Amino acid sequence: MAIIEHKMSPALAARVMSVSDLAGWGLSMVAYVRWIAAGEWAICSADGTRIGTAPDRLSAFAAIRQHDLEPLSVH
Structure with a gap:
């Protein structure tokens, strides 16, 4: 992520998630x-x-929602 941060403005870089952050988000x-x-x-x-x-x-x-999860489709 450090390489990406150097190419972006500081404000935009602060909003970018790292790969590990994205992988753990919403699991x-x-x-x-x-x-x-x-x-x-x-x-x-x-x-x-x-x-x-x-x-x-x-x-x-329906099964996913019954377990209090948010369903998503993968195409």
Whole structure:
């Protein structure tokens, strides 16, 4: 990040997240849904670990919300 900071204004650099900051951001708050096969959707934690499956996208989103997480789609 230091290289990037030297090329940006100080105000902009202060708003830029490092790669490690971005990786840790929201890990405990989000899960994503990804199509894996006909009739099967993967529910994954923010770090990519598969934590479940569902027969359709709506069911996957509902399951995520039932566990107080924010669902996101991955294309």
